[in-house]
Amino acid sequence: MKVTTICCIGAGYVGGPTMAVIAQKNPQIKVTVVDVNESRIEAWNHEDLDQLPIYEPGLDAVVAEARNRNLFFSTEVDAAIEAADMVFISVNTPTKTYGKGKGMAADLKYIELCARQIAKVSTSDKIIVEKSTLPVKTAQTIKSILHNTGNGINFQILSNPEFLAEGTAVQDLLMPDRVLIGGEQTKEGVEAIQALVDIYLSWVPNENIITTNLWSSELSKLTANAFLAQRVSSINALTELCEVTGADVNEVANAIGKDSRIGPKFLKASVGFGGSCFQKDILNLVYIAKSYGLKEVADYWEQVIIMNDYQKRRFSTKIVKTLYNTISGKKIAFLGWAFKKDTNDTRESAAIYVADQLIEEQATICVYDPKVTAQQMQNDLNYLNSRTEEDNQNQLITEDNPYNACKDAHAIAILTEWDEFKFYDWQKIYDIMQKPAFVFDGRGILNSETLKTIGFQYYAIGR
Numbered sequence: 001m002k003v004t005t006i007c008c009i010g011a012g013y014v015g016g017p018t019m020a021v022i023a024q025k026n027p028q029i030k031v032t033v034v035d036v037n038e039s040r041i042e043a044w045n046h047e048d049l050d051q052l053p054i055y056e057p058g059l060d061a062v063v064a065e066a067r068n069r070n071l072f073f074s075t076e077v078d079a080a081i082e083a084a085d086m087v088f089i090s091v092n093t094p095t096k097t098y099g100k101g102k103g104m105a106a107d108l109k110y111i112e113l114c115a116r117q118i119a120k121v122s123t124s125d126k127i128i129v130e131k132s133t134l135p136v137k138t139a140q141t142i143k144s145i146l147h148n149t150g151n152g153i154n155f156q157i158l159s160n161p162e163f164l165a166e167g168t169a170v171q172d173l174l175m176p177d178r179v180l181i182g183g184e185q186t187k188e189g190v191e192a193i194q195a196l197v198d199i200y201l202s203w204v205p206n207e208n209i210i211t212t213n214l215w216s217s218e219l220s221k222l223t224a225n226a227f228l229a230q231r232v233s234s235i236n237a238l239t240e241l242c243e244v245t246g247a248d249v250n251e252v253a254n255a256i257g258k259d260s261r262i263g264p265k266f267l268k269a270s271v272g273f274g275g276s277c278f279q280k281d282i283l284n285l286v287y288i289a290k291s292y293g294l295k296e297v298a299d300y301w302e303q304v305i306i307m308n309d310y311q312k313r314r315f316s317t318k319i320v321k322t323l324y325n326t327i328s329g330k331k332i333a334f335l336g337w338a339f340k341k342d343t344n345d346t347r348e349s350a351a352i353y354v355a356d357q358l359i360e361e362q363a364t365i366c367v368y369d370p371k372v373t374a375q376q377m378q379n380d381l382n383y384l385n386s387r388t389e390e391d392n393q394n395q396l397i398t399e400d401n402p403y404n405a406c407k408d409a410h411a412i413a414i415l416t417e418w419d420e421f422k423f424y425d426w427q428k429i430y431d432i433m434q435k436p437a438f439v440f441d442g443r444g445i446l447n448s449e450t451l452k453t454i455g456f457q458y459y460a461i462g463r
């Protein structure tokens with residue numbers, strides 16, 4: 001079967017860039033990305049490519065090439081589903097905030113709504129592709145909803161998890177380490193898998209496309225993220241030991257990373273991992289393990305999260321202690337709010353938790369981030385429900401110039417590894433700060449020698 005029309009439900013960090021690249025590489029396929037969020041769709045259709053709703057290096061060029069040629073963004077969800085041979089589900093699956101599995105299980109309400117919507121409007125056979133990260137066996141849920149509609153339409157369900165990392169999404173999509181496609185091992189299932197393989201073959205070498213059964217594919221996505229997060233928690237677990245012994249975590253990371261069995265990537269010590277996937281996926285894994293009664297397995301993976309929470313708290317405690325055990329009324333400048341560089345995404349960013357803990361100690365936080373809006377920062381903080389929105393507004397202020405953010409501050413905390421921070425005039429920053437002037441480098445990106453020569457009291461995690 002040849003796919004000619006694709007619909008993707010959900011125009012977010014995953015759906016948007018993924019469909020843009022699929023459309024760019026398959027000009028013969030019409031790709032429509034739909035979302036219920038009107039302002040998001042408007043932004044995707046904005047003439048000025050700087051106004052796209054998500055920031056990713058290189059994305060503007062891909063969108064510019066394909067948009068209104070064979071790539072369309074629309075709020076007409078039903079029409080796009082009906083017209084499509086293949087429907088990608090790329091909606092958000094946040095951690096449940098209520099009921100059974102609260103704080104752990106994935107909230108599948110958006111997925112179920114999508115499945116019901118597909119069932120309702122479909123008049124022809126379709127291949128349904130799970131793109132969002134889903135707990136194992138979600139395909140079963142989707143299948144059961146689709147197959148019980150009673151209108152005799154055939155649906156094949158595939159799992160095609162996205163491995164792109166934000167900030168490098170376009171590169172990751174153009175040159176993926178692998179594409180993973182899971183499907184049923186029946187004649188129809190194998191045909192559906194092949195239809196999706198053909199789409200990727202437009203630019204991905206055949207040997208990088210892996211096909212598996214549905215459950216292996218779903219579980220691989222969860223565990224890939226759990227393994228990556230575990231590496232960050234493992235190196236972070238060494239930072240405190242380095243600090244007390246006089247070892248330097250960068251030197252340790254370099255030394256162990258040279259062992260080809262360990263490898264050099266993902267060993268950057270930090271104030272803690274963030275992002276929409278790691279915490280959610282591990283909590284999910286823990287929840288699944290628990291629900292099968294596998295207590296030891298659940299505890300093992302949960303420790304990755306416990307370590308991460310500890311690392312964020314350790315960072316804020318270090319700031320308080322160093323500033324003579326009181327930060328009440330002091331101004332602390334934050335450089336960075338996004339969960340990593342080159343994205344405007346702030347989900348689960350360490351900055352949110354560190355800010356919250358410092359505000360508890362009555363500090364005033366003044367944030368500069370090159371891509372995150374002031375409103376987003378307030379929303380993130382309000383979401384924690386620690387105090388009234390008015391209090392948050394008074395305690396968390398924002399600046400769109402880094403030097404203004406640092407003026408009169410007692411300390412600077414680096415929360416995101418944006419490259420531009422390295423190139424600031426640090427002498428100028430020192431001159432406009434309160435003395436003694438402190439820098440807490442939660443990403444270990446600044447040159448400690450230069451800063452110390454200027455006169456800063458410099459602290460980098462793990463050194």
Ligand code: UDX
Nearest residue numbers: 162163164165166266267268270273274275277339340
């Ligand atoms: C992750 C996975 O990498 C990707 O494959 C998956 O599909 C989605 O989840 P993402 O969350 O976009 O991608 O970013 P990633 O680069 O994995 O970073 C996650 C967090 O870990 C960030 O906060 C990052 O700063 C932190 N991190 C990463 C470290 O602290 N140290 C490292 O060495 C690497």
Ligand code: ADP
Nearest residue numbers: 010011012013014015035036037091092110113
């Ligand atoms: P991700 O990082 O997984 O892409 P996002 O939150 O960035 O997550 O994007 C998910 C998008 O899916 C949101 O823009 C949301 O409005 C959209 N969405 C959720 N449910 C539906 C639905 N039933 N129909 C259409 N769009 C939906």
